[in-house]
Amino acid sequence: MSHELTIEPLGRTIQVEEGQTILDASLRAGIHLPHACGQGYCATCKISVTDGEVDHGNASNFALMDYEREEGRALACCATLLADTTIEADVEADADARDIPVRDVSGTVTRIENLTPSIKGVWIELDANTPLEFQAGQYINFHFAPEVGQRAFSPANAPGAPLLELHVRLVPGGRGTQWIHQELKAGDRVQLSGPYGRFFVRKSAHLPSIFMAGGSGLSGPRSMILDLLAEGSLLPIVLVHGARNASELYYREDFEELARQHANFTYVPVLSDEPPDSGWKGRRQFVHEAAREHFAGDFRGHKAYLCGPPLMIEACIATLMQGRLFERDIYTEKFFSAADAQQVRSPLFKRV
Amino acid sequence: MTTAPPKKLSLKERYTLMTRDLAWDTTYQPMSKVYPQVGYEGIKIHDWNRWEDPFRLTMDAYWKYQAEKERKLYAILDAFNQNNGHLTVTDARYINVLKLYLGSTPPLELMAARGFTNMGRQMVGAGPRVACLMQAVDEYRHFQTQIHSVSNYNKYYNGLDEFAHQQSRMWYLSDGKSFFDDAITAGPFEFMVAIGFAFEYVLTNILFVPFISGAAYNGDLAAMTVGFSAQSDEARHMTLGLECIKFLLEQDPDNLPIVQRWIDKWTWRGTRKLGAVGMMMDYMLPKRIMSFKEAWEIYFEQNGSALFNDLARYGIKVPACFSQTVVEKEHVSHQSWIGFYMKSRAMSFHTWVPGPEELDWLSEKYPNTFDRFYRPTLEHWDKMEKQGKRFVNNTQPMNCQCCLNTIKYNEPDDPMSTCFRESVYKGEKFHFCSDHCKAIFDHEPEKYVQAYISSHQALQGNCAPEGVDVTANDFDPARYMNDFWRLDPRATGDFNGSDDQKNFAAWRAQATTN
Numbered sequence: 134m135s136h137e138l139t140i141e142p143l144g145r146t147i148q149v150e151e152g153q154t155i156l157d158a159s160l161r162a163g164i165h166l167p168h169a170c171g172q173g174y175c176a177t178c179k180i181s182v183t184d185g186e187v188d189h190g191n192a193s194n195f196a197l198m199d200y201e202r203e204e205g206r207a208l209a210c211c212a213t214l215l216a217d218t219t220i221e222a223d224v225e226a227d228a229d230a231r232d233i234p235v236r237d238v239s240g241t242v243t244r245i246e247n248l249t250p251s252i253k254g255v256w257i258e259l260d261a262n263t264p265l266e267f268q269a270g271q272y273i274n275f276h277f278a279p280e281v282g283q284r285a286f287s288p289a290n291a292p293g294a295p296l297l298e299l300h301v302r303l304v305p306g307g308r309g310t311q312w313i314h315q316e317l318k319a320g321d322r323v324q325l326s327g328p329y330g331r332f333f334v335r336k337s338a339h340l341p342s343i344f345m346a347g348g349s350g351l352s353g354p355r356s357m358i359l360d361l362l363a364e365g366s367l368l369p370i371v372l373v374h375g376a377r378n379a380s381e382l383y384y385r386e387d388f389e390e391l392a393r394q395h396a397n398f399t400y401v402p403v404l405s406d407e408p409p410d411s412g413w414k415g416r417r418q419f420v421h422e423a424a425r426e427h428f429a430g431d432f433r434g435h436k437a438y439l440c441g442p443p444l445m446i447e448a449c450i451a452t453l454m455q456g457r458l459f460e461r462d463i464y465t466e467k468f469f470s471a472a473d474a475q476q477v478r479s480p481l482f483k484r485v
Numbered sequence: 486m487t488t489a490p491p492k493k494l495s496l497k498e499r500y501t502l503m504t505r506d507l508a509w510d511t512t513y514q515p516m517s518k519v520y521p522q523v524g525y526e527g528i529k530i531h532d533w534n535r536w537e538d539p540f541r542l543t544m545d546a547y548w549k550y551q552a553e554k555e556r557k558l559y560a561i562l563d564a565f566n567q568n569n570g571h572l573t574v575t576d577a578r579y580i581n582v583l584k585l586y587l588g589s590t591p592p593l594e595l596m597a598a599r600g601f602t603n604m605g606r607q608m609v610g611a612g613p614r615v616a617c618l619m620q621a622v623d624e625y626r627h628f629q630t631q632i633h634s635v636s637n638y639n640k641y642y643n644g645l646d647e648f649a650h651q652q653s654r655m656w657y658l659s660d661g662k663s664f665f666d667d668a669i670t671a672g673p674f675e676f677m678v679a680i681g682f683a684f685e686y687v688l689t690n691i692l693f694v695p696f697i698s699g700a701a702y703n704g705d706l707a708a709m710t711v712g713f714s715a716q717s718d719e720a721r722h723m724t725l726g727l728e729c730i731k732f733l734l735e736q737d738p739d740n741l742p743i744v745q746r747w748i749d750k751w752t753w754r755g756t757r758k759l760g761a762v763g764m765m766m767d768y769m770l771p772k773r774i775m776s777f778k779e780a781w782e783i784y785f786e787q788n789g790s791a792l793f794n795d796l797a798r799y800g801i802k803v804p805a806c807f808s809q810t811v812v813e814k815e816h817v818s819h820q821s822w823i824g825f826y827m828k829s830r831a832m833s834f835h836t837w838v839p840g841p842e843e844l845d846w847l848s849e850k851y852p853n854t855f856d857r858f859y860r861p862t863l864e865h866w867d868k869m870e871k872q873g874k875r876f877v878n879n880t881q882p883m884n885c886q887c888c889l890n891t892i893k894y895n896e897p898d899d900p901m902s903t904c905f906r907e908s909v910y911k912g913e914k915f916h917f918c919s920d921h922c923k924a925i926f927d928h929e930p931e932k933y934v935q936a937y938i939s940s941h942q943a944l945q946g947n948c949a950p951e952g953v954d955v956t957a958n959d960f961d962p963a964r965y966m967n968d969f970w971r972l973d974p975r976a977t978g979d980f981n982g983s984d985d986q987k988n989f990a991a992w993r994a995q996a997t998t999n
Contacts, residue, residue, distance in 0.1 A: 169724065225495075451797065451798040455799070455800050478795070479788070480724070481727055481795040
């Protein structure tokens with residue numbers, strides 16, 4: 134039986150499955166709790182249980198003393214829930230997080246359009262009784278038939294727009310995206326839930342923004358940029374959008390028009406695999422190379438938001454860091470999968 | 486009027502009030518005079534407030550926590566000792582692991598304590614100062630608990646009593662001493678990279694696996710508990726080392742080449758230090774855990790690669806020695822054991838030829854090297870021993886001027902030839918075990934020419950008692966060495982026929998028969 138876990142001081146509540154550790158559930162929900170050994174020896178993941186009940190599992194008697202157990206301490210990497218529980222962990226509340234509660238919503242598809250040969254735009258009108266609040270950059274889950282489950286998509290529209298706009302890339306062999314590309318049609322009813330994720334603009338920092346997007350990873354950044362411009366932000370905003378070739382680059386005219394209207398917005402489209410004789414006059418590079426050139430290798434004094442395929446994200450993080458922008462100023466949309474949890478990673482970085 | 490109850494402080498706010506908030510900048514004297522060591526290595530720090538405290542432990546919580554650990558540990562040690570726990574270990578050969586590990590490590594823990602005490606004084610930020618202070622106390626605790634855990638064995642077995650005297654004199658303890666002496670006499674940031682990063686993060690698991698797991702597998706509850714108690718501090722130490730590297734790399738691009746050089750240097754120095762650990766895993770633990778090669782693959786190649794992949798984002802390259810360590814993992818433990826086996830008259834622990842099943846285990850774990858290069862030697866020595874001619878090498882060893890190991894490892898691309906390197910400095914020739922040790926020397930020769938090499942001291946007559954004419958033609962330097970080392974003759978030689986072997990068998994028989 135699953136239980137609810139509330140994590141203070143974030144105030145966020147997540148579901149924890151039977152037998153699942155607090156650490157595992159938190160990481161999968163995108164909440165980074167400090168941890169190191171993952172097997173109850175080192176005490177890096179020590180938390181306070183302020184309400185509810187936990188089973189301490191294999192926590193070492195040296196890492197978690199008897200008196201600490203009596204005082205309500207636990208090791209997140211070993212502890213499982215015996216009841217709905219509230220913990221206090223060594224995590225910092227994010228001034229820009231609105232912590233909008235997740236809700237289930239439904240709606241009707243009004244339009245489906247080919248944005249590129251591999252990306253479809255899906256517009257959804259949500260039912261009047263279930264509006265969806267979200268922070269630009271957050272994602273929603275799209276519910277399919279039970280055997281397919283759910284998939285995450287970031288709305289590409291600014292919050293508050295009348296229609297929800299999703300960009301869906303056909304993933305080879307992907308059952309969910311294949312269904313959207315081949316079966317879904319205007320007039321169909323859809324079930325969604327959200328918002329999720331910690332990918333949103335850190336407006337409180339009052340710093341210029343760099344958006345680095347690859348392919349359909351444009352959707353979240355588009356929402357964030359539209360939101361910033363609609364609010365009248367005058368801070369510099371640069372969007373570097375990468376696609377394989379000209380046919381896969383979409384919304385180019387829209388962004389060029391935005392750049393004409395807003396002096397603080399700069400649009401940098403870039404193609405990585407465009408034939409040399411195609412007549413494309415823009416950059417033939419990867420996103421990170423174009424960004425390095427555009428900023429002359431110095432990213433200091435910015436906040437960077439990255440959304441795209443893992444290889445692009447990794448290359449962009451290295452480029453940003455070598456251009457003196459570090460983890461505290463870099464944000465990525467990251468989904469922790471079972472495969473990620475098993476991958477050997479060092480504890481050098483927490484979020485990126 | 487209603488007032489809202491005061492908001493409970495978050496862990497971070499509580500920590501800030503109890504640490505950073507208690508520090509101040511000096512005004513009567515410039516900060517650069519109060520903290521004189523942080524500048525001379527060339528490291529540039531612009532903003533100490535950017536140091537992110539990797540763990541938020543306040544001193545009051547620290548004392549309470551560590552005191553409880555001590556109570557628990559000593560309760561277990563007492564019970565172990567009262568129940569003659571030493572007779573529950575797999576086999577008396579195991580006790581030689583304690584002689585080597587607990588004979589060499591406590592003085593190194595003490596040096597670490599001294600190093601971190603200095604860091605607690607030299608670091609400008611209050612966060613790192615508090616973290617270094619805690620680590621200094623931790624290291625002191627490890628030093629004490631290790632001595633206490635071995636003291637019970639000292640009542641029954643030979644060779645454990647003179648580790649403090651031997652630390653600065655004994656040839657095979659000088660590699661560890663040199664490692665920590667090198668670190669503690671470096672600048673503060675190099676010390677943090679050497680001990681906090683290379684030692685605590687990159688290499689510590691390979692030290693702990695043979696020690697804690699080895700103790701557990703071989704029935705030594707006391708050493709196992711000491712290990713667990715120490716390991717519960719290690720996570721704090723690792724995160725401190727990692728945070729220090731991040732901080733240095735993020736503060737100024739000019740720090741990158743300096744940090745890279747330190748990572749190259751200390752990863753190699755640590756690797757050399759682990760040769761003897763490999764030998765414990767493959768030869769000395771009667772009940773084995775895994776081979777040194779397997780441990781190297783998991784803890785260094787996999788975990789180390791994950792770390793260096795992440796560090797690559799900052800522009801850090803994989804240490805220059807990485808590929809050589811991968812080749813050497815199939816050789817070092819065997820070469821170390823063979824090296825020690827033949828010096829058995831000059832050591833305070835026993836060596837032996839592994840039994841037939843143990844040789845088969847080594848063949849299985851090292852299919853590429855053991856049968857081809859090492860098994861024939863060990864089988865030959867076994868034959869000699871059975872004929873009453875146990876092989877002994879009575880010559881003085883040649884040591885590497887940098888890492889202080891005896892020069893015994895092979896050329897990286899040729900297992901059949903020994904690797905020798907040399908440099909000439911101020912007209913004098915210095916010898917090295919490897920390209921990496923030579924490179925470390927060449928960068929700072931003035932530091933390494935001072936190395937204390939036992940065989941040199943012997944030949945120079947510095948180990949003979951007063952009154953001996955060390956310039957006489959018939960002066961025999963080897964004659965005085967055992968006294969100089971305070972080497973108990975009962976602790977030397979082969980395990981077979983040793984007092985330890987006989988006593989353990991007799992005591993165990995008393996405990997299990999009528």
